[in-house]
Each structure stands twice: as structure tokens, then as C-alpha cells.
Amino acid sequence: MVPDSDTTSGLIKAKEGGMGVLLQAFYWDCPREDKVECAWWEFVESRIKELGKAGFTALWLPPASKGANIGGMSMGYDVYDYFDLGKYDQKGSVKTWFGSENELRSLIKAAHGQKMKVYADLILNHNNGADAEEFNPITGRNWWTKFTPKSNRFTRDWTCFNPSPYQELGTVTFGDMPDLCHINPRVSTGILNHAKWLIEEVGFDGFRYDFVKGFGAWIVRAIHDRHYERRGKTVDIFGIGECWAGDEFIDSWLDGVNKWSDHRVGAFDFPLRYRLKELCDTYGFSLKRLADGGVLMKDRPFEAVTFVDNHDFRGCGSGMDEIVNDKILAYAYILTHEGYPCVYWKDWFNYGLAQTGKPGGIERLVKIHESHAGGATNILYMNDLLYLMERTGAGSQPGLVFGLNNAGGTLRQWVQTGFCEKTLHPLAWYGTGVTEPQAITTGPGGWCELEVPSRGYVVYGE
Structure with a gap:
């Protein structure tokens, strides 16, 4: 059985195996909402040991540069x-x-002490807050494009933004902010x-790339093809693109970034996210759709x-609403299937979905x-209301059996698993009026009857 949260017997520690679990360590207006303005880095650091103990292997931080x-x-x-990561007195303050x-450096050091990677949010498409207007002879207009920051590094003028003497095709502007010309x-x-x-x-271990639809994939590839060292050791960086689009566009972007590169970059699975919102918030959602392609996972x-x-x-409406139900x-x-899962800070802390020490969080x-x-995903049974699958296991991860029920009552189904003559214990469960499920023993052919609580799930494993 899965132990209480303060023990590790029966579980492999998160740092010893698995693909890892990422935590998005912020939400919109979080410094104000949590009443820690200009102190968010300290606020996150105060929770680092808790997050390391929970099993998170990486943090995605908000943009660190001065806005x-x-x-x-x-x-x-x-x-x-x-x-300027909060060092120079400009734009109304010293701190961000x-x-x-x-x-920030202290937070990164603390995260590394818990064996967690830290990813920076990089904004490469646009800038804002220029110090002066300049005349752009291509447009024949004045525009705010003269940047003379106090760090005296990466100063910019009108030639650094589209349109410029360097023709750049296929870029997309973000509001009225000047659009960087990467070439x-x-x-x-x-x-x-x-x-x-x-x-x-500074100590970051990789990047989340904002609004990658707005610029050429080659600049991301260039970042990842460089060699990095820290304290004499090579740093292999990780990257995630925010390619907010359908699966075909994301496929094309990933091909553009990863083709001919040994340093592969991932992308957020937006098509899957919208499908999961339907699962949670749309009455009558068919669980058969969870087996369909068209998602990165x-x-x-x-x-x-x-x-x-x-x-x-x-x-905000227009497809921008949170999942509610x-x-x-x-x-x-997402935490039982393939892919690199990312947990949202607001869900873990503000909405109380962590449920530390309980089976349904x-x-x-x-x-x-x-x-x-670990291992491949095999779908064992599926209809509109019931979805049963197994992970076959890999390395130190023995695999699991997962059941999801979208009906108003408990459902049972006989299935043939890859676990032959094994006793499978309930590791996690959630549902309406649910009590702790019983352990199940599979037969010589791996057959067993699975019971899944109403509008809920169950996870079994050795």
C-alpha cells in the first residue's frame, strides 16, 4: 500500500526514478493574492522542503527579469x-x-538542495517599456523602441524590432509591444x-518559452545546441514551448525545434488539456475520447x-476558463499516463487539492x-462511462492498473491484465461516497474484476 506522507517504505523516492513531476510555482497576480508582494521568491523557498518531500522534481518559475x-x-x-532580476532601481522599484x-538565487539553491531542477520563463517574442521613441524609416513612424537599461546589457534600438533592416518572416506581434527581430x-x-x-x-536548469508561435523555432534550437557549464560540470538543460495551438501546429513546431538536434525540447499538451476540461466539466463526456489521438501524450x-x-x-471566457468540477x-x-506532468501551484495550495496524506489528492x-x-500504456477496457488501463512497468517502476468512472454509480468489469497471479493493492482512490477499495488478486492469466467508484478513479499496484 502507499504509505502515509511522512514515510517512503513501499514507494521509490521521486528522485530515484520516473520521468519526474513539474510544479508551476506561481499563478497570475500571485504576489498580491497571497499578500507577498516583492517577496514571492522567499514565499516559494519557505515551501521547498514540503515540495521536495511531496516528490516534485522541478519548478517552473515566473519571468524573473524586470518588466x-x-x-x-x-x-x-x-x-x-x-x-535585471531585481538588482537595479528602475521602472519604479529595485525588486521585481x-x-x-x-x-531568487537563494530559492534556486534551496531547490537544488532538494534535488529539484528550476526552469525560468523566457520571454523572447517582445519587449515593453522603452526609454524613448525612435523613427523607423521602414514604417515612417515613431515607435517606442529605444531601450537603455541600467544593467547596460542587451541594449536595443529600432533595428532590433520588426520591421527592421533584417527581414524576418513568419513572426507574430503580441499586442502593441515591439516584436524582437531575432535574425x-x-x-x-x-x-x-x-x-x-x-x-x-544564476543557476537555472532550463526554460519555459513563452508564446513560441510568435518567432522562429531556430532561436530555441540555438539555445539548446550550446554547451553550458556550472562549477566545472556540464549542464544539460531542459526546454518546454508554450505552443498554444492544435496538435498539427504543435507537431510542426516540435519538428522545427528538434530536427537535427540532439537536445530535444518538449511542448505543453494543450489539446489534451481541453479534452480533460470536457471530462471534468461537460456532462455526458464519453471516456472513449481518452483513447483518441490528436494529443501529444x-x-x-x-x-x-x-x-x-x-x-x-x-x-476570462473564450476557452480560457479553469476546470471547475x-x-x-x-x-x-495525467499522473498515471505517459508524458511529463505539470501540477499547478493554485491547485496544490490555494484550492487544497494536494490532500497530503490522503488517498484522493x-x-x-x-x-x-x-x-x-512506468512502461507502455495498454487500454484494458473502455466504453462511454468506464476506462480501464495498465502501465506495464519499466526499470524500478512495476507498473499500475488505473480505472476511471464517469457514471453516477459504482462500475465493475472483468479484465485481463499483465499482472499474473499478483496481489494488487489500492494505491489511490476518489469518488462519491467511496470507501477504501479491497486488494485484488489476479489469476494465472492476469484476469481480475476491477471496481471503480462513481465519478471517480482507483489506482492499483504492487
């Missing part, structure tokens, strides 16, 4: 000075909304130097970063992901 702060402190998606550079050597060099500085000097599992919600889903069902799915599922969820 334009137009109209007040910003979330950093309006980058002004790439090399998240804190100082020293506090200008001054820009590409500035970006590459910034990435190198973040890895080798199915088509490109080694490049899929699966998630349930993030900072951009915040009740039984969100734990979506987490049960994210914490238990994170532990199961690291201890059991």
Missing part, C-alpha cells in the same frame, strides 16, 4: 531589462514583483548571452508536457507517478 511595470508591478511578461536577485545578430547574441548567464551564473509522449490548468486559464480526475489521468498521485507509472 515595464506600466500601471503597477507586473508579472514579467513585458520584459524591459533582461539582466517577485523579489530581489539574491532572493539581427545583436538580438540573437543578446538572447543567447542571456540564456547562458541564467544557466551558468498519445502521438509524441516523450515530448509531451501534460497539465490541467495554468496561469492563463483564469475565468472534479479537477482531481484530470490529475489522476494530488500528493498521492505524484508519489504513484514516480514509484509505479
Whole structure:
């Protein structure tokens, strides 16, 4: 059985196996909502030991560079000075909304002490908050494109933004913020130097790339093809692209980034996320759809970063709403299936879905992901209301059996698993009026009867 949260017997520790579990360590306006303005880095660091104990293997932090702060402190998606992480008195403050550079470095060091990687959120498409207007002879207009940050690093003028003397095709603007021209050597060099500085000097281990639809995939590939060292040791960096699109567009972007590269980059599985929202929030959703392709987890599992919600889903309508009902069902799915799962800070802390030490929360599922969820996925049985699958196991991870029920009552089904003459214990469960499921013993051919609680799930394993 899965132990209580303060023990590790019966489970392989998260750091010893598995693909890992990522935590998005922020949400929109988090410094204000949690009443820790200019102290978010310290706030996260105060929870590092808890997160390490829970089994998280990496953190994704919000943009660390100083933003334009137009109209007040910003979330950093309006980058002004790439090399100011809360060190220079500009744009209304020394600190960013998240804190100082020293506090950020302290957080990264603490995370590394818990064997967690730390990923920076990189904004490479656009900038904001220029210090002066300039005349662009191509457009014949003045525009705010003169950047003279106090770090005195990666200064920019009108030639650094589209349209510029360096013709760049296929770029997309983000609002009215000037759009960086990456093929200008001054820009590409500035970006590459910034990435190198973040890895080798600040201590980050990789990047989440914002709005990758807005610029050429080659700049991401260039970042990952470089060699990085920290304290005399090679650093193999990780990368995730925010390619908010359908599966075909994401496929094309991944091909553009990873073709001819030994350093593969992943992408967030937006098609799967929308499917999981339907599972949770749409009455009558057919569980057969969970077996369909058209999602990265199915088509490109080694490049899929699966998630349930993030900072951009915040009740804005037009497909931007959070998942509302039984969100734990979506987490049960991504934490038992293939892909690199990402848990959202707000779900873990603010919405109380961690449920530490209990069988029906994210914490238990994170532990199961690291201890059991290895190997191929075999669907054992499926209809509109019931979905049963197994992970076959790999290495130190023995595999598992997972059942999901979308009906209003308990469902039972005989299936043939790959676990022959084994006793499988309930590792996690959730559902309406559910009590602890009984252990099951499989027959010589792996046959057993699985019982799944109403509008819930169960995970079995050795």
C-alpha cells in the first residue's frame, strides 16, 4: 500500500526514478493574492522542503527579469531589462514583483538542495517599456523602441524590432509591444548571452518559452545546441514551448525545434488539456475520447508536457476558463499516463487539492507517478462511462492498473491484465461516497474484476 506522507517504505523516492513531476510555482497576480508582494521568491523557498518531500522534481518559475511595470508591478511578461532580476532601481522599484536577485538565487539553491531542477520563463517574442521613441524609416513612424537599461546589457534600438533592416518572416506581434527581430545578430547574441548567464551564473536548469508561435523555432534550437557549464560540470538543460495551438501546429513546431538536434525540447499538451476540461466539466463526456489521438501524450509522449490548468486559464471566457468540477480526475489521468506532468501551484495550495496524506489528492498521485507509472500504456477496457488501463512497468517502476468512472454509480468489469497471479493493492482512490477499495488478486492469466467508484478513479499496484 502507499504509505502515509511522512514515510517512503513501499514507494521509490521521486528522485530515484520516473520521468519526474513539474510544479508551476506561481499563478497570475500571485504576489498580491497571497499578500507577498516583492517577496514571492522567499514565499516559494519557505515551501521547498514540503515540495521536495511531496516528490516534485522541478519548478517552473515566473519571468524573473524586470518588466515595464506600466500601471503597477507586473508579472514579467513585458520584459524591459533582461539582466535585471531585481538588482537595479528602475521602472519604479529595485525588486521585481517577485523579489530581489539574491532572493531568487537563494530559492534556486534551496531547490537544488532538494534535488529539484528550476526552469525560468523566457520571454523572447517582445519587449515593453522603452526609454524613448525612435523613427523607423521602414514604417515612417515613431515607435517606442529605444531601450537603455541600467544593467547596460542587451541594449536595443529600432533595428532590433520588426520591421527592421533584417527581414524576418513568419513572426507574430503580441499586442502593441515591439516584436524582437531575432535574425539581427545583436538580438540573437543578446538572447543567447542571456540564456547562458541564467544557466551558468544564476543557476537555472532550463526554460519555459513563452508564446513560441510568435518567432522562429531556430532561436530555441540555438539555445539548446550550446554547451553550458556550472562549477566545472556540464549542464544539460531542459526546454518546454508554450505552443498554444492544435496538435498539427504543435507537431510542426516540435519538428522545427528538434530536427537535427540532439537536445530535444518538449511542448505543453494543450489539446489534451481541453479534452480533460470536457471530462471534468461537460456532462455526458464519453471516456472513449481518452483513447483518441490528436494529443501529444498519445502521438509524441516523450515530448509531451501534460497539465490541467495554468496561469492563463483564469475565468476570462473564450476557452480560457479553469476546470471547475472534479479537477482531481484530470490529475489522476495525467499522473498515471505517459508524458511529463505539470501540477499547478493554485491547485496544490490555494484550492487544497494536494490532500497530503490522503488517498484522493494530488500528493498521492505524484508519489504513484514516480514509484509505479512506468512502461507502455495498454487500454484494458473502455466504453462511454468506464476506462480501464495498465502501465506495464519499466526499470524500478512495476507498473499500475488505473480505472476511471464517469457514471453516477459504482462500475465493475472483468479484465485481463499483465499482472499474473499478483496481489494488487489500492494505491489511490476518489469518488462519491467511496470507501477504501479491497486488494485484488489476479489469476494465472492476469484476469481480475476491477471496481471503480462513481465519478471517480482507483489506482492499483504492487
